Amino acid sequence: MKPDNANEDGQVTVERHGRVTVVTLDRPAKHNAYTPEMFHQLMAAFDEFARDDDLDVAILTGAGEKSFCTGADLGKTITKLTAGAPRHFADITKRFFSDIYKPIIGAVNGLCVAGGLEILQGTDLRIAVPHAKFGLGEVRWGITPGGGSHVRLPRQIPWAVAMEILLMGRPISAQRAYEVGLVNEIVEPDRLLDRAMEIATTLSSNAPLAVRAAKEIAVRGMQLEMPFELEYYISGAVLRTEDAKEGPRAFTEKRPPVYKGR
Template sequence: MGLNLPASLSYEKRGRIAIITMNRPEAMNSLTKEMLIGLEAAFDDFNKDPELRCAIFTGAGERAFCTGLDLKVALPALNEGDALGYEDPAKRPFQTVYKPIICAINGVCVAGGLEFLLGTDIRIAAEHAKFGLAEVRWAVVPAGGSHVRLPQQIPWAIAMELLLTGNTIDAQRAYEVGLINKVVPADRLLDEALAYAERICENGPLAVRTAKEIALRALSNEPAFVLEKTMSARVFASEDAREGPRAFAAKTKPEYHGR
């Protein structure tokens, strides 16, 4: 394959289907900088491989799909200006991947995990999955596209509830508001995702890619992503954004002062 991926990622090509798995279950599949770089490389390979028509994106283990970045490590780095995500301010996860991506959510899907989900096309969740954006609880914002994509994909009031409270919703509620397509028992999750992928692979590949590309490009989200990145930078540089991860690491209640 020629890809130098970290052990925390696996990339399997099964016929016309790629299966890309975050493989760090002991850490709830939380993301490291190496994983972010590896995921971009794996999906770029998938996007360019003429033999592959559909991808399944999932996490290892039974507890979590992905819980985003490790606050104890990532937020201090972001405070200091270390770009852990995409350096192009107009780019977000899967923004230029025009082949279909099916997300198989095997557990908790919060923070950066939810931001990755928002870039996928069809979403199947295990019954015990939970969804949320807890960033505001730690005085930061989900700057990976959530402010733009989430209100596009679910009703405004529900999007604001997730963005402003930091609360989570369960799989059934996520299905009711249209965030996911289907809820299944955990032991059927991969089979359901594969069934969707195989059905897509029966269709004309050029037509499928074009349908997704038109839908994505018609959204014209790039200026909104630049706005999100620019405005979120002032939050990450704030005193509150230093207090948030400190309190998280110490397991104490943070004291915020709005500066």
């Protein structure tokens, strides 16, 4: 792990280990909140992973010991979204990895909230450290998750727990995430990447075409395209409201928001 005060501007790093690629969100000083530049680097890294026939498995993690990812940097991205909810951004974020049929392992090294949890929902197997937390706090700040959570989360965990996360905006613990099936395992921090690599090695030892076919059938069988469209249009309408401007402004100014319901 890199020190928590490293790389304030942020980047996405990629390391190759045989047939496994490790992709790291590297902005620990800002809880690995991604900038627009980091977002495009992340998408490029996974595009390359999808195309490279010599890679079987990807591991996605965060730098440092505090956070996996806390989503988009509101100060750098929210003004672009509330200005009109750009379609090209929504097209990418709502599908986090849903068109990649190779297995992706999420190695959650800490706080996993907002866009970080949306990214994690696009992974297939997930392990987490005991101090990890998982949540979608967007409703507290006048916006809604726009990266597929309304579609994926109720399909991945029980309805009532998904609604608790989506509507209350409060995080759940790693233990709770394990109990409801959001993550597969909880491991100590010094074992996180080693365990992820063990799982990746097991996946890579299986027949690659069969593994990819199994994932493709499972993903395409859920028929997510229309639900993703529904999320885009409804979330886009919220992003154009006054409340959607007030919430992030209050967040960056560290004060309680004053909502007007319009």
